[in-house]
Amino acid sequence: MVISLVGNQNSGKTSIFNKITKMNQHVGNFPGVTVDITVGKVDEYNDCEIIDLPGLYSLSTYSKDENVTKEFLYKNKPEVVINVIDCMNLQRGLYLTMQLKQLGIPVVMALNMLDDLEKNNGKIDINKLENILKIPIIPITKITDKEIKELLKKSREAARKQEKINQITVKENAYEEYKKIDKICKEVLYIPKNKREIKSYKIDKILTNKFLGIPIFILIMYCIFKLTFDVIGDTLSEILQHGIDVVSNYILIYLNKMNSGIVIESLIIDGILKGIGAVLSFLPIIVTLYLCLSILEDSGYMTRIAFIMDKLFKKIGLSGRSIVPILLGFGCSVPAILSIRTIESEKEKNLALNLVPFISCSAKIPIYGIFVQMFFKENQALAMLGLYLIGILIGIVVTICIKMKTNNKSENLFLLELPNYRMPSLKNTWHLMWNKISDFLSKSFTIIFFTSMIIWFLKSFDLSLCWVTEDKSMLAMISKKMLPLFTPIGFKDWKIITACITGISAKESILSTLTILSNTNIESIVAEIFTIESAISFMIFTLLYTPCIAALGVIKKEFGIKKAINIGINQLFIAYIISFITFNLVTVF
């Protein structure tokens, strides 16, 4: 039996889902649904599957393609729908309920947040509402076990196999519908004043204050980045890297004992472990960043950032909604690109997609770290900041160019609910964070794994498939062939080209490739093959060129193969041009 949860955003749907499934959930694939949907199991009922559908306001959406929830309901015909409603937001919730009833699928209402209503001395006549709507209503206060049990029991009673689902056509009858809803609400609901709303206004007096709003936003972002890249992320990354080294050593000793031979040994150590280690070692940075961003999201502040920044984003054809992908992009492009799907306007989606890869992801930090340390001893922080700014600036220029190329005015669909602030709960934050991290892990892990294997193969064998040292391998051969192409931007050693090629599999492998190829430590190889001019050119090139395979993979999944190739080539081209200009400018002066 399939039970699906449907409700407005911020109705507490996901909290109920988590309680029902006790976090026993997975991402499922459904026919005809392009986006991943979370499926959960219920302990008591083995035959039950619970599906958490993305929050929405209406089924009669104007464009049909983007509505996952609607698509799911029509194609998969669940036996029963649990309609989660925030009783503090009854009017808007009921609009969706009315439409759900028209579908013909049995509807059971979970009337959520009754404790909130009570706290505000409000009242709701549930029996009357039940009589008017003619659907079972289960009151939910703090999502207790008892309430959930009742909810599941009533849902199972109401469930019925569906033959056909009524189509809801796009009608302009919202006015009439809301008139009916107003009448119902007048009869059953009484809310004197929403204390949480008043409290939110007070908080907003500071956080979205005319003068303080933007400085506070900048301060918060500064703290998050400081915490992520400096305090926590960096320390944890070092510890983890150390752990990986220890494990590698043990395995190496074990392999030696087994007399496994050089090819197997190299495959496991250089091929597999290097790839996994690369992903794992910068995981702490991502975890910290996403923890902070999830807190912002859960507390309600993220929507305020969108509110504050919308006017600036509008200038380059984006809206405040693009703030989430852009912030995530500082961690990793993979979840950033995935979050683009929450933007409604197709044009804005496209622009955001082109901007995000220019935001320097955390995998590139170690690279800048080494180069800045060696070539900009006095102004390390400034040089780092400069790189980030160049990335953002080029991204903005590209976005504006694309906007002008696609010409016609940007679509304005910016409507954003500003939910009342709430204390971020540990559970919700964890859940939000885990979603993003698992996206990152599952999408990038397999791809990084396979590309590490391919690169390992290319750098270990020559054309006649003989086991050779790296400087005679296929990879070296390719790099040497390509070297003349890169001399104009200052790359004078084939090892740099190899590093850039492996960097497409994962940016973390740029440094490790340089180390492997030289058999010395990273500092000496960098000092050997770079001058200050070529170092600057190289940093800018790594900042801007083709995103890693994992990011390209997600672009392909979300926007199609054409788009992925397009972005890959575009960025290579832009990186080359900008590096060429800077290299020649720096050489002249």
Place this chain on the structure above:
Amino acid sequence: MKELELSKLKPDEKAIIKEINLQGKLKYRLLELGIVENTELKLIKYAPLGDPIQISIRGYNLAMRKETAKKIKIEKLDEWRKQW
């Protein structure tokens, strides 16, 4: 009684929606959010850079751009009451 644009409303002023002169996707979005004729709303504030605006309607808060608000005709509530 003159109708005003929503974008002309000042913070803390209440009004009633009279007409929505929009088409397409944006209009449907507004309708399904309950922004329909004869609904009461209150302007809460302008964003720090002057755009978008925050309104309170049907018990929740919504941000919309001024260019959208310009297309929504309203009647200020105090004046509307005087009529009666």
